[in-house]
Amino acid sequence: MYTIQTMNKISAKGLERLPREDYETASGLSHPDAILVRSYKVGEDDIPPTVKAIARAGAGVNNIPVSYCTDQGIVVFNTPGANANSVKELVLTGLFLSSRNINAGINWVQSLDPAEEVSRLVEKEKSRFSGPEVQGKKLGIIGLGAIGVLVANAALALGMEVTGFDPFISINAAWGLSPEVKKANSMDSLIANSDYITLHIPLNDKTRSVIDEHQFDQMKEGTRLLNFARGGLVNNDSLKKAIESGKISYYITDFPEGELLGNPQIITIPHLGASSPEAEENCAVMAADQLRIFLETGNIRNAVNFPNCTMDYVGGHRLIIANKNIPNMVGQISTLLAENEINIQDMMNKHKEGIAYNIIDTDKAPTEKLIADLKKIEGIIMVRAIPPRD
Numbered sequence: 461m462y463t464i465q466t467m468n469k470i471s472a473k474g475l476e477r478l479p480r481e482d483y484e485t486a487s488g489l490s491h492p493d494a495i496l497v498r499s500y501k502v503g504e505d506d507i508p509p510t511v512k513a514i515a516r517a518g519a520g521v522n523n524i525p526v527s528y529c530t531d532q533g534i535v536v537f538n539t540p541g542a543n544a545n546s547v548k549e550l551v552l553t554g555l556f557l558s559s560r561n562i563n564a565g566i567n568w569v570q571s572l573d574p575a576e577e578v579s580r581l582v583e584k585e586k587s588r589f590s591g592p593e594v595q596g597k598k599l600g601i602i603g604l605g606a607i608g609v610l611v612a613n614a615a616l617a618l619g620m621e622v623t624g625f626d627p628f629i630s631i632n633a634a635w636g637l638s639p640e641v642k643k644a645n646s647m648d649s650l651i652a653n654s655d656y657i658t659l660h661i662p663l664n665d666k667t668r669s670v671i672d673e674h675q676f677d678q679m680k681e682g683t684r685l686l687n688f689a690r691g692g693l694v695n696n697d698s699l700k701k702a703i704e705s706g707k708i709s710y711y712i713t714d715f716p717e718g719e720l721l722g723n724p725q726i727i728t729i730p731h732l733g734a735s736s737p738e739a740e741e742n743c744a745v746m747a748a749d750q751l752r753i754f755l756e757t758g759n760i761r762n763a764v765n766f767p768n769c770t771m772d773y774v775g776g777h778r779l780i781i782a783n784k785n786i787p788n789m790v791g792q793i794s795t796l797l798a799e800n801e802i803n804i805q806d807m808m809n810k811h812k813e814g815i816a817y818n819i820i821d822t823d824k825a826p827t828e829k830l831i832a833d834l835k836k837i838e839g840i841i842m843v844r845a846i847p848p849r850d
């Protein structure tokens with residue numbers, strides 16, 4: 461029986477992927493094998509030593525202490541692309557909200573006294589809320605991953621001129637991107653030439669406050685900035701100055717903070733990018749499947765801190781071992797197995813940055829002592845025997 465601790469409400473469709481006869485899923489487990497989470501900020505103290513994997517039902521993993529997990533041999537998964545369409549639709553909504561003064565207009569109508577002649581007032585005052593069409597305008601997209609590509613292609617269909625900046629674009633993303641999307645050679649040039657800018661990059665130490673005073677200075681007067689990626693990408697003090705100076709006409713964010721409230725030029729959405737039943741289901745299903753496959757077979761798909769590594773599993777004896785990516789680790793592991801008269805039947809070794817991951821199928825079950833001895837090898841981070849299938 462595996463136990464999975466949920467740290468947010470997870471779509472039932474996802475939980476159904478973990479059969480009840482083999483899995484207990486609940487929010488208050490003290491020794492879980494794995495954690496399933498959405499946006500809850502997971503602290504190191506939330507992760508008991510029994511945890512082997514954490515699955516983030518979503519894209520961003522900045523709510524998970526990933527390097528701590530790596531050091532503990534805990535595999536962290538996310539669900540690439542599973543909520544991208546949902547975010548794309550909200551970004552398009554954001555484009556129109558930022559352009560046509562819709563939010564201000566709606567708020568004004570709602571503020572009218574119903575006893576007044578509302579239709580007359582509307583016709584008299586509506587010119588205050590006029591705003592430009594997006595067709596023919598320039599959209600700059602920072603980050604051409606799962607979401608950025610969908611936004612780019614949809615914006616082209618709306619008649620926008622689209623430029624993207626992503627020095628690390630994946631081959632997969634490049635395949636999905638329309639050839640009509642122009643490539644910016646630097647973030648500065650994209651920023652300087654856009655009427656609308658939308659952010660679709662992860663928040664990490666390299667991207668924190670990536671939109672700061674310098675970037676605002678490069679922008680055209682009246683730029684509309686959309687942030688459906690993470691609040692920390694934009695420096696709020698610089699943003700407020702840019703609004704005051706007229707550089708920014710509207711900032712649309714899915715990440716409200718106290719200091720952003722009450723400004724009519726900042727439209728705050730309560731982190732709804734992935735809040736569609738379809739996205740919630742897609743993410744939960746993908747996250748649950750990845751956890752189940754890892755727990756039951758050791759195969760890894762879509763981990764952010766471990767290499768992808770899959771080897772057909774027929775149900776026999778399997779060891780999974782993670783180690784620092786340094787010389788002679790495989791040699792020491794196989795020597796120890798041989799000394800214990802265990803024959804390797806099949807093996808796979810993959811690495812990602814400083815981590816190597818091994819799947820080793822053997823002819824006999826490893827003993828507790830062998831597992832303990834493997835863990836003692838300098839550089840070994842994690843060893844687990846996969847329980848053989850009946």
Ligand SMILES: NC(=O)c1ccc[n+]([C@@H]2O[C@H](COP(=O)([O-])OP(=O)(O)OC[C@H]3O[C@@H](n4cnc5c(N)ncnc54)[C@H](O)[C@@H]3O)[C@@H](O)[C@H]2O)c1
Nearest residue numbers: 519520603604605606607626628660661662688689733734
């Ligand atoms: N609002 C929401 O509910 C919601 C939902 C999903 C994702 N997100 C956020 O959006 C981000 C993007 O999601 P995604 O699914 O497209 O992820 P993704 O991993 O598919 O794409 C991210 C892209 O950003 C690029 N990138 C990284 N650093 C960059 C930099 N400095 N400059 C330019 N490009 C850079 C990468 O090369 C990659 O192509 C996530 O990390 C998450 O923070 C928000």
Ligand SMILES: O=C(O)CC[C@@H](O)C(=O)O
Nearest residue numbers: 498499518519520734735
């Ligand atoms: O789970 C959510 O509601 C948001 C997820 C989103 O921020 C993500 O990074 O995928």
